[in-house]
Amino acid sequence: MKDAITIFVEQANGERIELEAPLDMNLSVMEVLKAHEFPIQAVCGGMAICATCHVEVLENHGDLPEMNDDEAYMLETLPHATGSSRLSCQLRVNPDLDGLVVRIMPEA
Known part of the structure; x- marks a missing residue:
């Protein structure tokens, strides 16, 4: 079994x-983004x-967890919410998220 998954962040230019997101630390996607110094404020701490x-989920090859009422x-x-929007703090890193592609959305 793998000890990490890969998550991609799409930039405005398409890059x-x-x-790499470790599977053994129970991190959220938000925490992974912050650890890689992406501009995620996460004011409420998750x-x-x-x-x-x-974030907007552009591609996902597994199953995303169901959205809870607070997130919805x-x-x-x-x-700027779309039908593919999620709060990255509510997405826990797990094998189903391997290959996930997100775009960080503007706050306003």
């Missing part, structure tokens, strides 16, 4: 930056109450 970790409510309040 994809490859990130509680799904600020939406400053909003926060996404409904965002002007």
Whole structure:
């Protein structure tokens, strides 16, 4: 079994930056993005109450976890939300996310 998965962050110019995310630390995608110094504020620390970790899922080769009510409510309040929007704090790194491609969304 692998000890890490790969997550890609798509930039505005279409370039994809490859990130390695360990499977043994119970990290969220938000924590992986912050560790790689992407501009994620995560003001609430991963509680799904600020939406400053909003990403758009561009590709996913596994199953994303179901969205809980708190995440759905926060996404409904965002002007840039799409049908593929998620809060990266609510996506736990697991083997199903291997190959995930996200775009970091603007806050306003």
